[in-house]
Amino acid sequence: MIWSAVRLAWREIMNNLLRSGLTVLGIIIGVAAVIAMVTLGGGATAYVSNQISGLGSNLIIIFPATTNSTTGEVLPAPPFKPEDVHAIRTEVTSVSAVAGVVSRSVQAVYGNANRRTQVNGTDQGYEEVRDWQVVEGRSFSDAELRSGRGVCVLGASLRKDLFGAQSPLGEKIRLGQIPCEIIGVLEEKGASALGSDQDNFVLAPLELVQRRISGTRDVELIYASAKTEEARGRAINEITALLRERRHVRVGEPDDFTVRDQKELAEFATSTLGVLTGFLSAIAAISLLVGGIGIMNIMLVSVTERTREIGIRLAIGALERNVLMQFLIEAVLLSSLGGTIGILIGLAVAGAGASLLKMPFVLDPGIVAIAFLFSALVGIVFGYFPARRAAQLDPIEALRYE
Amino acid sequence: MASGPPLIEFRDVRRYYGSGETLVKALDGVDFRIVDGEFLAVMGPSGSGKSTCMNILGCLDSPTQGHYLFRGIDIGRLTRDQRALLRRNYLGFVFQGFNLLKRTTALENVELPLVYRGMAPGQRRKRALAALRAVGLEGREHHTSAELSGGQQQRVAIARAIVTEPAILLADEPTGNLDSERSHEIMRLLTALNRENGLTVLVVTHEPDMAEYARRTLVFRDGHIASDEARVREAVP
Ligand SMILES: Nc1ncnc2c1ncn2[C@@H]1O[C@H](COP(=O)(O)OP(=O)(O)OP(=O)(O)O)[C@@H](O)[C@H]1O
Ligand SMILES: [Mg+2]
Numbered sequence: 001m002i003w004s005a006v007r008l009a010w011r012e013i014m015n016n017l018l019r020s021g022l023t024v025l026g027i028i029i030g031v032a033a034v035i036a037m038v039t040l041g042g043g044a045t046a047y048v049s050n051q052i053s054g055l056g057s058n059l060i061i062i063f064p065a066t067t068n069s070t071t072g073e074v075l076p077a078p079p080f081k082p083e084d085v086h087a088i089r090t091e092v093t094s095v096s097a098v099a100g101v102v103s104r105s106v107q108a109v110y111g112n113a114n115r116r117t118q119v120n121g122t123d124q125g126y127e128e129v130r131d132w133q134v135v136e137g138r139s140f141s142d143a144e145l146r147s148g149r150g151v152c153v154l155g156a157s158l159r160k161d162l163f164g165a166q167s168p169l170g171e172k173i174r175l176g177q178i179p180c181e182i183i184g185v186l187e188e189k190g191a192s193a194l195g196s197d198q199d200n201f202v203l204a205p206l207e208l209v210q211r212r213i214s215g216t217r218d219v220e221l222i223y224a225s226a227k228t229e230e231a232r233g234r235a236i237n238e239i240t241a242l243l244r245e246r247r248h249v250r251v252g253e254p255d256d257f258t259v260r261d262q263k264e265l266a267e268f269a270t271s272t273l274g275v276l277t278g279f280l281s282a283i284a285a286i287s288l289l290v291g292g293i294g295i296m297n298i299m300l301v302s303v304t305e306r307t308r309e310i311g312i313r314l315a316i317g318a319l320e321r322n323v324l325m326q327f328l329i330e331a332v333l334l335s336s337l338g339g340t341i342g343i344l345i346g347l348a349v350a351g352a353g354a355s356l357l358k359m360p361f362v363l364d365p366g367i368v369a370i371a372f373l374f375s376a377l378v379g380i381v382f383g384y385f386p387a388r389r390a391a392q393l394d395p396i397e398a399l400r401y402e
Numbered sequence: 403m404a405s406g407p408p409l410i411e412f413r414d415v416r417r418y419y420g421s422g423e424t425l426v427k428a429l430d431g432v433d434f435r436i437v438d439g440e441f442l443a444v445m446g447p448s449g450s451g452k453s454t455c456m457n458i459l460g461c462l463d464s465p466t467q468g469h470y471l472f473r474g475i476d477i478g479r480l481t482r483d484q485r486a487l488l489r490r491n492y493l494g495f496v497f498q499g500f501n502l503l504k505r506t507t508a509l510e511n512v513e514l515p516l517v518y519r520g521m522a523p524g525q526r527r528k529r530a531l532a533a534l535r536a537v538g539l540e541g542r543e544h545h546t547s548a549e550l551s552g553g554q555q556q557r558v559a560i561a562r563a564i565v566t567e568p569a570i571l572l573a574d575e576p577t578g579n580l581d582s583e584r585s586h587e588i589m590r591l592l593t594a595l596n597r598e599n600g601l602t603v604l605v606v607t608h609e610p611d612m613a614e615y616a617r618r619t620l621v622f623r624d625g626h627i628a629s630d631e632a633r634v635r636e637a638v639p
Pocket of ligand 2: 454
């Protein structure tokens with residue numbers, strides 16, 4: 001019985017292919033847009049969190065700025081001193097490595113080749129907290145760090161740009177005005193989530209950068225690495241307490257610095273994507289509504305056109321609910337067909353977009369199922385009124401209808 | 403059979419349309435009985451209430467006053483769905499305009515009432531093929547109504563009406579759209595179904611020629627039964 005009704009509905013849709021297609025266009029577009037954007041958004045989220053977890057899962061970032069806990073506004077605060085870094089390193093037991101950083105943009109020159117890059121002045125521990133490996137040569141010695149000698153470790157793309165195939169070890173380059181001897185090269189990390197080159201930088205002793213480039217003893221950023229993932233919370237608490245004390249923050253006053261871990265960064269980066277998803281859902285709801293009204297409209301037309309047919313069916317023994325089901329099934333078939341086409345188009349667009357943006361294609365079966373069920377639901381909701389109208393027709397009048 | 407209630411009994415059935423100035427008394431006090439196996443013709447001038455009477459007989463409409471008893475059951479007390487079930491199980495309809503479904507084959511049209519009865523596809527098909535054979539439409543099973551002549555379409559409609567083995571076949575001017583030759587063929591078919599299968603048949607017609615086939619004739623005039631006569635002579639061969 002149901003099966004006959006489905007076959008009948010299918011035939012009815014196929015007999016009016018153009019009309020059916022136009023009817024479900026709204027649903028197709030709505031569903032396709034949502035599927036495409038959610039899938040792309042999912043890919044972007046996965047990509048960003050992947051990149052951020054690439055920072056090292058135990059990474060803690062400390063920067064001298066206050067974050068307003070209600071508005072999220074970030075205001076600058078006095079910078080750290082090398083002593084703060086040292087204090088964390090010696091007093092906080094739950095961290096395994098700490099690195100203070102000062103960054104400046106400089107011109108790196110070797111012979112005729114030169115390139116705009118960033119010099120990161122740092123002390124011991126940078127490679128460990130940021131999870132960078134020195135693949136050629138070596139890292140800084142304690143003596144070099146203490147004295148601020150003119151030595152540096154190159155990022156992979158800077159090495160490629162300045163030296164090509166040649167070995168850079170032992171060569172001298174100029175960073176702005178300072179001559180530096182290259183003692184090592186870092187592994188390659190590739191492009192970042194936002195597409196920038198993560199390997200275009202050079203590491204130098206913090207002491208050197210402070211003395212010769214920034215001109216102050218300020219430390220702008222501190223990286224720390226918790227000993228274990230479980231210790232991360234404790235490390236954050238200990239660092240916060242220590243820095244409050246060292247920076248003379250009174251009890252009850254907010255921190256004049258911010259401590260974030262890798263997870264929070266990921267949440268921050270993906271929360272913007274969440275807003276986008278909410279916005280898209282609103283668009284989807286509207287287009288499904290419009291699509292539903294389109295279906296209702298065409299079903300009412302169809303009921304009117306087929307009044308005589310309904311009369312015949314009622315005369316030969318169809319019950320009200322048989323006729324109701326027939327039209328409801330047709331509406332649901334129509335809308336879920338539109339939903340299916342929309343899903344396929346959406347996935348195709350998302351696939352093309354993902355490969356264009358070089359992002360992963362993350363298929364979310366949940367959202368596909370929801371999109372399908374929603375489009376079917378639209379058919380039920382908006383098909384019900386026309387179907388009921390059909391079922392309640394007076395058989396005599398329906399039979400007399402021209 | 404004589405002991406039980408008659409197949410159909412009309413007791414002072416009235417059907418009024420409109421009210422006041424525009425009141426139309428389509429049926430104004432009609433009494434008659436039909437027993438199993440009868441072959442009736444219903445005649446009368448246009449507007450005399452024949453179709454109104456057929457609609458009530460077919461449970462498509464209810465009397466404004468009076469009682470219509472089907473095997474002793476008062477139809478006026480039934481719900482819309484109960485009347486639909488009565489149509490499904492006991493009544494067969496044939497209309498002047500054939501009323502086949504468009505873009506649907508003869509076989510599918512005939513299967514339709516069985517679909518509503520929830521019969522399995524295999525059995526449904528067998529019964530529908532048998533009904534089509536009974537009306538002489540072998541080989542035309544897969545033609546749609548557009549591909550059939552008027553007479554053939556009416557045969558499909560008759561097959562659709564008898565496939566459920568109804569208690570009575572109600573035909574409102576089944577030959578109204580057909581030429582004389584085709585009309586006689588249809589009437590001969592109905593006669594055969596009545597004689598051989600014991601099917602009770604009620605046919606509305608304007609043509610005395612066609613009424614000749616029946617064994618009893620009801621004549622309507624202004625919503626009344628003007629005469630109700632049994633035919634002495636057997637139907638023409
Ligand atoms: N739905 C309706 N509303 C109002 N009046 C109606 C309705 N149906 C039928 N009538 C009236 O009832 C009367 C009987 O109509 P009916 O259709 O039964 O006549 P009939 O004998 O079948 O005529 P014909 O031979 O032309 O088919 C007519 O006067 C008609 O106008
Ligand atoms: Mg009539």
